[in-house]
Amino acid sequence: MSVTAAKGFTAAGIAAGIKENGNPDLALVVNTGPRRAAAGVFTSNRVKAAPVQWSEQVMKSGQVSAVVLNSGGANACTGPKGFQDTHATAEKVAEVLGRGAIEVAVCSTGLIGLLLPMDKLLPGVETAAAQLSEHGGEKAAIAIKTTDTVHKTSVVTKDGWTVGGMAKGAGMLAPGLATMLVVLTTDADLENEALDKALRAATRTTFDRVDSDGCMSTNDTVLLLASGSAGVTPEYEEFAEAVRQVCDDLGQQLIRDAEGASKDIKVEVINAATEDDAVEVGRSIARNNLLKCAIHGEDPNWGRVLSAIGTTSAAFEPDRLNVAINGVWVCKNGGVGEDRDQVDMRYREVHIVADLAAGSETATIWTNDLTADYVHENSAYSS
């Protein structure tokens, strides 16, 4: 279902030959209207790929008719030629759809520093356009995979309207981290302003809190397109919640498919003085390599949680900190708590609760363990 679950959208996914292994590598998502509203959030990395620079301009144009996405190359750090290639891709999509290029968002993912094979990409756009279908969402989701082992889609259907989406990647964005691309679609009839508000609210507590390896991508993009074709304008709160649910579901799928991971780690920070404190502490814990290794070894090493908390500027007293791992309060009042041998870590999901005892705010960050497979996957070849 994916991006074509909502009415007013067609999609396609094909193998254009960008990837040397012949796997699908080009996706096209088209908003057939009647409305062509859109919102987008992009990587906060200051080194932005050409397609991000282009798509940020597209967002300012006010309407988005199509998104073209390629895997097999990030088109980042490719200079003026890279930007020209992105522009030419948008022009090609515009030409085959009979729309303006400034209404065509472009997303790319893959290795940084390589120019895209335009002699394959541009004909690929024509092939994809010829295969556009209301049932093409699945194929589009497959075509944007890089090191993803599975494609990721999600759909929430409400009373007469739908939010659907697809995602690729394995990591985090601020929106900023990891080579993550997401396209969401809805047939609800909403203007850009509401879409933007709902998308920013949703990403703030979902994708923004998925932190696989602390590394920030040059290409991260999350787009939300609205066709209005359901002819329904939902209440904002209900719509925002549906967008949040789809983002949350896709974010969870990203974590579960993170490179080399054997554990999904839910870091829940409670009783923080502020939400910012909770996020800062959660992120510090989630990025601690020593802790991530310990979790991989099924070692409830709460000392590494405390040392990660200690590096933050959050409000807390060291001797009031409490830490639970999978329900066992292994650290109480900054020292030894319940018997760590009670902690059962056999399962894939690990739940760490860090109690700052400094207020009533909370935040949850999702991460993975650090494994030899992660090292292998990121050292054995360029990505």
Add this chain to the structure above:
Amino acid sequence: MSVTAAKGFTAAGIAAGIKENGNPDLALVVNTGPRRAAAGVFTSNRVKAAPVQWSEQVMKSGQVSAVVLNSGGANACTGPKGFQDTHATAEKVAEVLGRGAIEVAVCSTGLIGLLLPMDKLLPGVETAAAQLSEHGGEKAAIAIKTTDTVHKTSVVTKDGWTVGGMAKGAGMLAPGLATMLVVLTTDADLENEALDKALRAATRTTFDRVDSDGCMSTNDTVLLLASGSAGVTPEYEEFAEAVRQVCDDLGQQLIRDAEGASKDIKVEVINAATEDDAVEVGRSIARNNLLKCAIHGEDPNWGRVLSAIGTTSAAFEPDRLNVAINGVWVCKNGGVGEDRDQVDMRYREVHIVADLAAGSETATIWTNDLTADYVHENSAYSS
């Protein structure tokens, strides 16, 4: 030679039985005077081990007669009992030496959250005191090892005076990161103020710029003791340079022995607008797990360098960035530079130069690659 290279110091290293495997685990360094000046820098982690809390007080007392160090347990997150144990350890050293406890600094390293076996540690102090010798520096350096594969010592001898030292650990301090302990000694005749100034200046550009895995310890301590026994008061600049050389040498030894590492990576940031910018960028590159994996795989993946630079707030223009790896400028003006196949990465040391083209300041951060061995070492058992 180590801490006993300078005159006016004795040391010992013994197996007190703190470590279950019977390896040496207790070191004692004594300043026999005539002067007992000292300076110290400590972890910036807000979760501080009991010995750090104690030794910070000792520093305020104005003179340090001895340092007692144990491996086999960090005595961190151990509550009031942990602090009492540190105090009791200092009292015991004071008793056997006939000095005041407030002149005895204490350092501990090992697993967080475990109380030390005082029934072994206190008798161990007596044993160590009985073995104090002007040739004991080597044994002391051996007794503070944890996962270190070799002990680390360094000596600089100048005209009539000497700076020596020992270190354990594998990582970074701010002073803050990694379970790192360092004791430096000198027989130069200097007061606390000069020692403090020289030590802070030295750590700022040496240990502070060694970042193995981005993880900040609860126990990091660097102490500098001066006996005055050479009867020479060197020029401050000359003394500071000698301290810097010893710190630099020990820092390099820490990096070369970092857990699981197969590559030592020198990250040199040049042409930064400010030194702070250079350090921020260097640290961001040094902590990028994806880059560290790539270096492990001998892949000159400059895209990961650029994406790490892009996460900082340093002054730079993305299209003016240049990156060299082992002398080959693989990235020029933010894009593809010289042929990456020219980069020879067969050797252990890897040199990354990041040119921000934004000024004239520079900084060098040392780190390691990220390896399956690091994951194994930090997941297979608690540490």
